[in-house]
Amino acid sequence: MPKQDRSEYFKQYREKNRERINQTRNEWARENPEKVALYQMRYWMKKAEHIQAKQG
Numbered sequence: 001m002p003k004q005d006r007s008e009y010f011k012q013y014r015e016k017n018r019e020r021i022n023q024t025r026n027e028w029a030r031e032n033p034e035k036v037a038l039y040q041m042r043y044w045m046k047k048a049e050h051i052q053a054k055q056g
Helices: 003-016 018-031 033-055
Strands: none
Touching: 003 018, 018 033
């Protein structure tokens, strides 16, 4: 399957299953608040490092 076809398939899948995907993700986030906090902290730390690297 060519990359473009695969991308289109997954785009349609996400649109069709948006509600179920969001519900599952939200349930996971409620059950794992410590992981959510860790992932958010890592994201912002990387972002800060990137900004400092650009300035320095």
